[in-house]
Structure formats: C-alpha cells, structure tokens
Amino acid sequence: MLKIVTTIIRVLPIVFVTLCALLITSGAFGQKFGYINSDYVLSKMSEYQEAQSEIQQLATQWQEEIQGMQKEVDDMYSELKAEEVLLTAEMRRERMDAIQQQEETLKEYQQKVFGFEGLYYLKKQELIKPIQDQVFEAVEKVAEENKLQIVFDKSGDLVMIYTNPIHDYTDFVLDELGLGEQEDTIR
Known part of the structure; x- marks a missing residue:
C-alpha cells in the first residue's frame, strides 16, 4: 500500500x-488568423495617393533648395581657386571661413529637412498617420467581425512563403473603408 x-x-x-x-x-x-496586403489597400485610397504626391512635391522642392545651396558653396570654392594667387593670406582665410560657414548652413538645413524628425518626417507623419489609423481601425473591425486573433500584413517584412487565399482579408478591409468593388465576391 x-x-x-x-x-x-x-x-x-x-x-x-x-x-x-x-x-x-x-x-x-x-486561434484563427488572416492576412491583408496593406500596400494594395493604400493604393486604393485616393487620400493616400494625394498625401504621397504632396510629400513628393515637398521633397523635390527641398532637394532643389539644397542643390541650390550646394551650388553656392561650389561657386565660392571656384571663385577662391580662380582668385587665390591674387589674395593675401588674410583674405584667403576670410573666404575659407565664409565657405565653411555656408557649408555648415547647408548641413544644418539638410538635417532640419531630411534628418531624424525633420520637416520631411513630420510632414509625412502629419499626412500619412491619419490614413494608417483609418486602415488600422478597419483591420481591427474586420478582425473582430471574423473572430481573428492574428492579422498579418503580406506587404510588410514578414515573409509568407505560402498563403491560402481563403485567409486573405484585404477585400474585407477595403469594404470596411468603403473602397470595395462590385465584382469583389464576399466570402
């Protein structure tokens, strides 16, 4: 016992x-899971296309300004080189100081515009974040309606070797955003 x-x-x-x-x-x-293609969803949203266009226009404008500032620096170097034999050491030093100051101004402007949390980043956040939030809310609603615990993004860094189309909820998200097409078949 x-x-x-x-x-x-x-x-x-x-x-x-x-x-x-x-x-x-x-x-x-x-657990039930599904996936979406956020690049496809965003490509269907006119607000996203407009925001991307505005961001691209601003980036081009800022890049042109930076190129203009760089041309000024290059011109200053060219002038210095052309007149170098005629300048005293003091005059040469003053010109070099002016060139270095202009280069510093250029670097500061580049950092202000394209640096970490620069104007480009802030403008992109301002225009894109509300659209991303809208997509996220639609994904969340689709996930709740379809009782999904996990939703993957096919267009992200997550590599999906094989996906069964039955788990693709992209069309549901488009429908939730009011961007679905008539020929789309609802599962």
Whole structure:
C-alpha cells in the first residue's frame, strides 16, 4: 500500500504538468488568423495617393533648395581657386571661413529637412498617420467581425512563403473603408 501511495505521489506532479500543458496549448490551436496586403489597400485610397504626391512635391522642392545651396558653396570654392594667387593670406582665410560657414548652413538645413524628425518626417507623419489609423481601425473591425486573433500584413517584412487565399482579408478591409468593388465576391 505504501509503495502505491509513493508511486502516485511521484507521478501526480508529472500528470498535473502534462494536463496543464495540454489545456494551455489547446487554446493556441483554436486561434484563427488572416492576412491583408496593406500596400494594395493604400493604393486604393485616393487620400493616400494625394498625401504621397504632396510629400513628393515637398521633397523635390527641398532637394532643389539644397542643390541650390550646394551650388553656392561650389561657386565660392571656384571663385577662391580662380582668385587665390591674387589674395593675401588674410583674405584667403576670410573666404575659407565664409565657405565653411555656408557649408555648415547647408548641413544644418539638410538635417532640419531630411534628418531624424525633420520637416520631411513630420510632414509625412502629419499626412500619412491619419490614413494608417483609418486602415488600422478597419483591420481591427474586420478582425473582430471574423473572430481573428492574428492579422498579418503580406506587404510588410514578414515573409509568407505560402498563403491560402481563403485567409486573405484585404477585400474585407477595403469594404470596411468603403473602397470595395462590385465584382469583389464576399466570402
């Protein structure tokens, strides 16, 4: 009798841990997932196209300003080189100081515009973030309606070697955004 009790006491923790593991993992197998293609969704949104166009125009304008400032620096160097033999050491030093000041101004402007949290970044956030939020809300609603626990983005860095189209919820998100097409078939 003592031997049976000892065996039960020794085996009981193993049985308990195994039972707990089975209960915990059984929930994982019941999870439902899907994926969307956010690049495709965004390409269907006219607001996104307009925002991208505005951002590109600003970037081009800022790049042209930077190129103009760089041309000024290059011209200053050319003038210095052409007149170098006629300048005194003091005059040469003053011109070099002016060139270095202009280069510093150029670098500061580049940083202000295209640097970390520069004007380009801030403008992109201002224009794109509301659109991304709108897509996220639509994805969230589709996920809740279809009881999805996980939604992947096919267009992101996540590599999807194979995807069954039955799990593609891109059209649902487009419908939620009011961008669905008549020929789209609702599953």
